Amino acid sequence: MLNNKNIVIGIAGSGGDGVISAGEILVNAASSEGLFVFMLKSFGAQIRGGESSVRVRISDLPVQTQGDRIDILVVLSWSNFMRFKAEMQLEERLVIVSDSDDPMPDDEVPLTETQREFWYKVPFGKLAEEHTGSRLAKNIVMLGAITELFSLPKEALQKSIKKTFRNKGDEVIASNFKAIRAGEDFVKEQIVKIDPLRLDYEPRPPRLVMQGNEAIALGAIYAGLDFYAGYPITPSTEIMEWIARYLPQKEGVSLQMEDELASINAVLGASFAGKKAMTATSGPGISLMNEGIGLASMAELPAVIVNVQRGGPSTGLPTKTEQADLMQAIWGSHGDSPRVVIAPCDVEDCFDCTVLAFYISEKYQLPVIILSDQFIGHRKESINPESIGGGASGFRKVYRRDTPSEEDLKDYRRYKITENGVSPMSYPGIKGGEYLGSGIEHNEKGDPRGDVATHAKMTEKRWKKLDHFKEEFQFERFYGPQDAKLGVIAWGSTKGAVKEAVNKANAMGMSVSAMIPQLILPFLVEPFKEFIRNKNRVIIPEMSYVGQFRRYLRGFVRFGRYGVKVIPFTKAGGAPFMVEEILNKIIEEWKDMEARR
Amino acid sequence: MSEAMKAADYKSELKPIWCPGCGDFGFLNAMLKAMEELQLQPENTALCSGIGCSSRLPGYIKAYSFNGIHGRVLPFATGVKMSRPETTVIAVGGDGDGYSIGAGHIGHAARKNIDITYVVLDNNIYGLTKGQASPTTPLGVKTKTTYYGNMGTTLNPVRMLIAYKASFVARTFSGDPKHVQKMLVEAIQHPGFSFIEVLSPCVTFRGSDQFKLIREKVVYLDDDRDLSDEVKAFDIANDEDKLTLGVIYKQIRPTYGDVIRHNVIERARAASNGTPDIDALLKQFQP
Numbered sequence: 001m002l003n004n005k006n007i008v009i010g011i012a013g014s015g016g017d018g019v020i021s022a023g024e025i026l027v028n029a030a031s032s033e034g035l036f037v038f039m040l041k042s043f044g045a046q047i048r049g050g051e052s053s054v055r056v057r058i059s060d061l062p063v064q065t066q067g068d069r070i071d072i073l074v075v076l077s078w079s080n081f082m083r084f085k086a087e088m089q090l091e092e093r094l095v096i097v098s099d100s101d102d103p104m105p106d107d108e109v110p111l112t113e114t115q116r117e118f119w120y121k122v123p124f125g126k127l128a129e130e131h132t133g134s135r136l137a138k139n140i141v142m143l144g145a146i147t148e149l150f151s152l153p154k155e156a157l158q159k160s161i162k163k164t165f166r167n168k169g170d171e172v173i174a175s176n177f178k179a180i181r182a183g184e185d186f187v188k189e190q191i192v193k194i195d196p197l198r199l200d201y202e203p204r205p206p207r208l209v210m211q212g213n214e215a216i217a218l219g220a221i222y223a224g225l226d227f228y229a230g231y232p233i234t235p236s237t238e239i240m241e242w243i244a245r246y247l248p249q250k251e252g253v254s255l256q257m258e259d260e261l262a263s264i265n266a267v268l269g270a271s272f273a274g275k276k277a278m279t280a281t282s283g284p285g286i287s288l289m290n291e292g293i294g295l296a297s298m299a300e301l302p303a304v305i306v307n308v309q310r311g312g313p314s315t316g317l318p319t320k321t322e323q324a325d326l327m328q329a330i331w332g333s334h335g336d337s338p339r340v341v342i343a344p345c346d347v348e349d350c351f352d353c354t355v356l357a358f359y360i361s362e363k364y365q366l367p368v369i370i371l372s373d374q375f376i377g378h379r380k381e382s383i384n385p386e387s388i389g390g391g392a393s394g395f396r397k398v399y400r401r402d403t404p405s406e407e408d409l410k411d412y413r414r415y416k417i418t419e420n421g422v423s424p425m426s427y428p429g430i431k432g433g434e435y436l437g438s439g440i441e442h443n444e445k446g447d448p449r450g451d452v453a454t455h456a457k458m459t460e461k462r463w464k465k466l467d468h469f470k471e472e473f474q475f476e477r478f479y480g481p482q483d484a485k486l487g488v489i490a491w492g493s494t495k496g497a498v499k500e501a502v503n504k505a506n507a508m509g510m511s512v513s514a515m516i517p518q519l520i521l522p523f524l525v526e527p528f529k530e531f532i533r534n535k536n537r538v539i540i541p542e543m544s545y546v547g548q549f550r551r552y553l554r555g556f557v558r559f560g561r562y563g564v565k566v567i568p569f570t571k572a573g574g575a576p577f578m579v580e581e582i583l584n585k586i587i588e589e590w591k592d593m594e595a596r597r
Numbered sequence: 598m599s600e601a602m603k604a605a606d607y608k609s610e611l612k613p614i615w616c617p618g619c620g621d622f623g624f625l626n627a628m629l630k631a632m633e634e635l636q637l638q639p640e641n642t643a644l645c646s647g648i649g650c651s652s653r654l655p656g657y658i659k660a661y662s663f664n665g666i667h668g669r670v671l672p673f674a675t676g677v678k679m680s681r682p683e684t685t686v687i688a689v690g691g692d693g694d695g696y697s698i699g700a701g702h703i704g705h706a707a708r709k710n711i712d713i714t715y716v717v718l719d720n721n722i723y724g725l726t727k728g729q730a731s732p733t734t735p736l737g738v739k740t741k742t743t744y745y746g747n748m749g750t751t752l753n754p755v756r757m758l759i760a761y762k763a764s765f766v767a768r769t770f771s772g773d774p775k776h777v778q779k780m781l782v783e784a785i786q787h788p789g790f791s792f793i794e795v796l797s798p799c800v801t802f803r804g805s806d807q808f809k810l811i812r813e814k815v816v817y818l819d820d821d822r823d824l825s826d827e828v829k830a831f832d833i834a835n836d837e838d839k840l841t842l843g844v845i846y847k848q849i850r851p852t853y854g855d856v857i858r859h860n861v862i863e864r865a866r867a868a869s870n871g872t873p874d875i876d877a878l879l880k881q882f883q884p
């Protein structure tokens with residue numbers, strides 16, 4: 001449905017067409033006008049070359065998702081578009097902008113009659129060559145053309161180009177300006193606009209543009225990260241790349257290790273040495289780290305471990321998203337291994353969750369897993385600058401680890417049993433605080449002990465830490481009217497589609513509410529009980545074929561006892577939920593509930 | 598300045614679980630003496646280990662000790678050293694922990710020249726699990742998991758470490774604690790990754806004649822040669838008829854800590870003009 005306040009642009013081309021950089025320039029231009037932006041990239045399997053596509057949603061109003069359908073399809077090469085056709089859901093009332101010189105005959109282009117009605121052709125490559133001497137700038141010609149066609153922010157586009165090419169010299173910038181102009185002029189002179197689409201917006205102060213992975217890296221530095229050790233793995237690598245560049249500016253150390261086994265153990269070494277330490281990986285890496293995560297539980301070492309989930313099992317879908325590492329995060333290590341699992345639900349939340357993860361892990365001396373996913377990690381969103389850094393909305397507390405007092409050091413017991421399970425933790429440099437830390441069961445002093453009574457006592461001590469922090473934080477998000485009879489419970493990146501769907505459903509006259517928990521483990525049952533108390537049905541959408549989240553919830557929440565029917569809504573990952581998918585499910589359940597009244 | 602520390606002062610309250618006659622006792626005593634000789638401060642010393650008989654050693658010494666998981670002592674020690682460079686870090690473990698499950702880490706700690714000392718107490722067997730073959734178990738030896746005799750060529754750890762560019766490679770024998778102490782002192786003082794292969798017999802699973810058999814093959818090296826001559830070092834390592842004890846290879850090159858400090862942190866800080874605050878970091882996300 002064409003809507004001038006909110007448009008979704010899909011761009012497809014070959015790897016060398018500059019599709020991704022065009023998308024980024026566009027996103028920056030829109031964000032500098034204060035527009036709300038959401039961008040997703042998609043690549044073929046090739047490392048260089050091949051095909052790529054990008055989807056940019058630009059809106060005058062806040063957005064939660066990438067937008068279900070593409071309003072404007074920009075094609076730099078039809079043959080490359082073909083590879084993405086399945087994942088580029090197109091509006092039936094579509095506007096197409098393509099290269100006039102594309103070798104594919106018009107009648108072979110796989111679109112419907114209606115979709116072909118608004119079809120503009122611009123010789124992107126030819127214009128680039130004529131005006132800049134090289135076909136390379138055809139993506140910029142394209143940006144000039146679509147800016148003119150759809151009233152996208154024109155001055156902001158120039159500003160964005162200037163910033164993108166600032167390190168390449170004035171000549172390159174001037175040449176790209178020529179390319180924009182060539183696109184604009186061609187549209188003005190040669191094209192008669194017949195579609196009604198024009199972006200309509202109020203300019204506002206600029207917004208920041210950030211990826212989920214960057215927000216995690218930034219959150220870690222905000223929280224006082226001292227040490228990072230990791231091993232590259234898609235889709236988490238940007239976290240390490242960012243930290244490797246910026247952590248040394250704060251005199252921190254970032255190490256690329258030989259594998260994930262080394263990464264987690266180096267992190268634990270740094271933590272033992274009294275430093276705030278983190279690693280980030282994806283599912284396969286977590287599989288390797290699980291023994292080390294258990295060591296962190298046992299030796300009571302704070303550590304933050306990020307899992308940017310991808311499709312699995314095994315190598316699975318490295319560049320696509322899924323929510324199927326949930327049980328692994330909760331129960332991944334052998335033994336009863338206390339840890340905390342937190343799931344961010346969007347880019348801004350990645351920052352908050354990371355600050356929170358460090359707070360919890362340093363205060364309670366245990367591993368905290370941040371369960372993000374490719375959909376959040378790789379997307380770009382526009383962020384309110386106020387909400388990060390000095391902002392007030394999210395969790396911003398930074399914790400300094402408790403060290404032993406003089407009294408503690410008189411007869412130092414590293415694993416002293418205390419009321420909340422947390423014991424004073426020393427580190428090298430503190431005289432009198434020497435102790436043996438270990439993965440083997442130990443007594444309060446740290447001496448290895450294999451007896452049943454010690455194991456029982458110390459296991460309880462380690463788990464007790466999870467009982468004591470629920471009062472400290474607010475972990476849930478709620479949308480829609482609380483008294484609704486129909487509910488949705490989802491976690492992580494599914495939030496976006498759920499929130500938009502719930503808002504739409506309520507606008508359509510239904511009454512639906514949603515709950516998105518940020519804390520996965522420990523499981524705080526009360527807010528769930530409260531949420532389902534007056535519900536008849538609860539839909540649980542998740543990108544896990546077997547419904548890991550639903551199974552997990554059912555272990556704690558007795559839906560049946562409250563007379564609540566659970567509606568599983570699962571799918572294997574790859575593509576994130578569309579708003580429409582969730583909305584249709586809501587409508588289906590709503591109608592059924594009405595019919596049975 | 599506090600009073601000088603004596604070897605006995607470095608002993609923890611824990612009693613070793615090792616079998617009577619274990620080679621590791623000799624090493625432990627030599628270690629305590631080396632600590633005395635170097636006057637290491639317990640609060641500034643970290644002793645790390647993985648799993649195995651010898652990996653119990655950190656618990657017997659008063660220091661910041663850590664007994665982690667099987668095979669991961671080197672990454673753990675790397676984390677300690679790289680985040681707290683003022684600490685003297687000693688990693689210790691056995692042949693199973695180091696040359697089998699943890700073998701993938703040795704090359705990287707060595708090539709990066711992490712400024713730690715890595716001691717392998719090599720008894721040619723898995724002792725803690727009661728007698729299975731390790732990478733250094735001799736060819737043909739019958740163990741509980743090699744019922745028909747051990748197959749596969751025996752690993753030569755010294756040659757491996759020279760090939761990996763460890764900047765200090767020595768071999769010693771726990772039956773000669775004075776020599777162990779000498780090697781430890783040199784290794785701990787060496788700036789960079791120092792490796793000591795300690796022949797430390799398991800009398801329980803390799804037989805009570807192990808000390809005697811090793812003594813027969815032992816030859817002592819003097820330092821009267823160019824220690825950085827890699828070819829010569831390989832020659833010594835390759836002579837498997839003898840067990841040559843002493844410093845086999847030594848090279849001085851920048852440690853990873855130095856490199857990170859000078860080539861990474863200083864450059865990063867020059868680029869950022871000191872420590873950036875969050876607002877400065879946020880600038881790059883401005884459109």
